[in-house]
Amino acid sequence: MGFPFFWMLLSSFKPNSELFSWPPKILPSSITFEHYVHSISTFKFGRYFLNSVIVAVLSMLINVFFCSLAGYAFACLEFPYKKLFFILILATMIIPVQITLIPTFLLVKNLPLCGGNDIFGRGGTGLLNTHIGLAIPHIMTAFGVFMMRQFYSQFPKELLEVARIDGARESVIFFKVFLPLSKPGLSALAIFTFTETWNDFLWPLVITRTDKMRTIQLGLEIFKGRFVNDWGPLMAATVISSVPIIVIFLLFQRQFISMNLTSGIK
Amino acid sequence: MKTATSTSRMYRKIARTALIFIFPVVIYNIVFRIYPIIYSLYLSFTKFSGLGTPKFVGIENFQRLFADKEFWLSTLRTLQFSAEVLPTNMLLSLLLALLINRKMVGISLVRSICYLPVITPMVAASVIWTWIYDPNVGILNFVLNLFGIGPVNFLGNMSTALHSIVVMRVWRGVGWNMIVYLAGLQSIPKEVYEAASIDGANSLQKFARITLPLLRPVHMYVLLVGLASTLQTFTEVYVMTQGGPINSTTVVGLLIYKTAFDYMDMGYASAMSFVVGTIIMLVSILAVSRRKEIAM
Numbered sequence: 001m002g003f004p005f006f007w008m009l010l011s012s013f014k015p016n017s018e019l020f021s022w023p024p025k026i027l028p029s030s031i032t033f034e035h036y037v038h039s040i041s042t043f044k045f046g047r048y049f050l051n052s053v054i055v056a057v058l059s060m061l062i063n064v065f066f067c068s069l070a071g072y073a074f075a076c077l078e079f080p081y082k083k084l085f086f087i088l089i090l091a092t093m094i095i096p097v098q099i100t101l102i103p104t105f106l107l108v109k110n111l112p113l114c115g116g117n118d119i120f121g122r123g124g125t126g127l128l129n130t131h132i133g134l135a136i137p138h139i140m141t142a143f144g145v146f147m148m149r150q151f152y153s154q155f156p157k158e159l160l161e162v163a164r165i166d167g168a169r170e171s172v173i174f175f176k177v178f179l180p181l182s183k184p185g186l187s188a189l190a191i192f193t194f195t196e197t198w199n200d201f202l203w204p205l206v207i208t209r210t211d212k213m214r215t216i217q218l219g220l221e222i223f224k225g226r227f228v229n230d231w232g233p234l235m236a237a238t239v240i241s242s243v244p245i246i247v248i249f250l251l252f253q254r255q256f257i258s259m260n261l262t263s264g265i266k
Numbered sequence: 267m268k269t270a271t272s273t274s275r276m277y278r279k280i281a282r283t284a285l286i287f288i289f290p291v292v293i294y295n296i297v298f299r300i301y302p303i304i305y306s307l308y309l310s311f312t313k314f315s316g317l318g319t320p321k322f323v324g325i326e327n328f329q330r331l332f333a334d335k336e337f338w339l340s341t342l343r344t345l346q347f348s349a350e351v352l353p354t355n356m357l358l359s360l361l362l363a364l365l366i367n368r369k370m371v372g373i374s375l376v377r378s379i380c381y382l383p384v385i386t387p388m389v390a391a392s393v394i395w396t397w398i399y400d401p402n403v404g405i406l407n408f409v410l411n412l413f414g415i416g417p418v419n420f421l422g423n424m425s426t427a428l429h430s431i432v433v434m435r436v437w438r439g440v441g442w443n444m445i446v447y448l449a450g451l452q453s454i455p456k457e458v459y460e461a462a463s464i465d466g467a468n469s470l471q472k473f474a475r476i477t478l479p480l481l482r483p484v485h486m487y488v489l490l491v492g493l494a495s496t497l498q499t500f501t502e503v504y505v506m507t508q509g510g511p512i513n514s515t516t517v518v519g520l521l522i523y524k525t526a527f528d529y530m531d532m533g534y535a536s537a538m539s540f541v542v543g544t545i546i547m548l549v550s551i552l553a554v555s556r557r558k559e560i561a562m
Binding site: 001002004005008011019020023024066067069070072073074077078080082088089092093094095096097098099102103104106107136137142164170171174198201202205206217220221224231234238241242245246249250256257 | 276277279280281282283284285286287288290291292294295296297298299300301302303305306309316374377378379380381382383385386387388389390391393394395396397398400403405408437440441445494497498500501504505519522523526527532535536539540542543544546547550551554
């Protein structure tokens with residue numbers, strides 16, 4: 001199971017003479033970083049990497065913030081049409097990317113007063129080819145709301161009551177009492193959002209227009225097209241594109257595995 | 267009297283805060299999730315290149331869709347892809363889960379290695395496998411050569427390309443399914459097995475009479491989630507073959523993408539996506555209802 005993965009990792013450190021040797025050498029006799037240097041220096045891999053970091057962190061922050069607000073409200077507060085709102089949001093989880101891809105592209109392109117658009121959304125390119133445009137599908141996700149609601153519903157009800165008796169304002173209760181206690185929930189959702197955004201391919205493919213805005217997944221695909229026979233640098237680039245996720249996974253295995261059990265539909 | 271008003275005032279305050287808290291999420295989901303469905307339905311009745319205004323053409327796109335051989339072929343190909351990936355995946359992941367479902371030294375390492383493909387970005391996984399499959403320098407052809415076979419151009423050959431992507435996809439999905447099966451296995455009460463042992467059942471009988479039937483909701487769930495996700499297959503095909511050679515790996519997700527963004531035929535692509543998307547939604551609804559059954 002791990003073989004393709006380790007094969008990539010080992011190959012990226014092999015000198016060219018050993019990459020294609022027969023019989024194939026499993027372990028490199030000497031470790032070289034030339035492929036990494038090559039793929040970073042001759043290609044804009046640093047730029048792609050940076051774009052991915054910006055978009056993933058941006059999505060992560062927005063998603064965690066708004067989902068924790070809504071999740072808290074759905075779990076702990078009473079308000080009219082609560083169930084209806086929750087079902088409305090939850091229902092959007094099953095909408096496949098096929099249906100929303102074209103309309104969302106047009107929506108992002110025609111957003112009024114963005115990227116040179118007039119008030120009717122005409123004339124410019126809207127949020128196409130921008131970091132915020134790249135982040136759009138990953139902010140305020142239904143899954144995030146669902147996850148944070150589950151998280152906050154485990155909190156004891158007394159906590160809220162005590163704060164209310166002390167006369168704290170509702171918003172203050174959330175920001176001063178609940179939010180500081182939510183690190184596990186927030187970090188789990190943060191990891192999940194980061195991974196989802198980092199791995200996204202179709203959306204960046206659709207909305208990026210220039211080399212400058214490409215994310216690492218797109219960059220890797222183009223890199224593959226150009227260097228199809230230059231497997232050393234290509235493997236190094238592949239490692240670079242996977243490393244952040246692998247590192248996060250190794251650090252937070254437990255959350256990863258339990259999150260996949262609760263997400264499912266994707 | 268005074269307390270009643272202050273209580274109701276308090277409730278109003280709570281409700282107001284709650285509504286403010288959910289407001290951004292509700293608006294976002296209406297604008298970027300619900301509205302696109304309606305817009306997509308509208309677009310499917312128009313001729314639209316992405317520029318200017320969509321021109322209403324009635325059911326023309328759907329008529330064209332019914333007569334479009336390429337659409338049906340790619341739909342069938344997608345179904346074939348699912349039909350190859352899902353049973354293989356289920357069988358392998360169940361076997362792995364059974365192997366792993368015991369106390370053993372190094373079990374967490376094994377589990378992590380099985381899970382590694384799941385978290386590898388799809389593009390990276392596709393690139394790795396493209397290299398493994400390479401007809402000239404790929405490791406798979408090196409191995410086949412030892413047995414005097416090959417070289418096989420796995421991705422460049424019409425008869426092997428789709429199956430090669432299936433193998434990669436199975437590799438990538440097994441770890442996730444394994445975890446779901448593991449959760450299923452652990453939810454079966456020990457007493458059932460103990461009772462069976464007392465009645466003299468051997469392990470094969472226990473597996474066939476207890477494990478398999480009690481895992482039925484898990485099978486259904488894994489199958490439906492897998493179906494919904496394989497029907498959306500796009501990235502691996504785009505990266506590994508671009509749909510070729512000669513359309514032999516053009517799945518419906520790729521066809522929709524090409525129609526919309528390469529041929530700029532967005533009205534027609536919307537009609538396709540609406541048909542395919544509705545099917546995927548129905549499958550997902552079934553999967554969600556199954557998840558409640560296994561209560562995870």
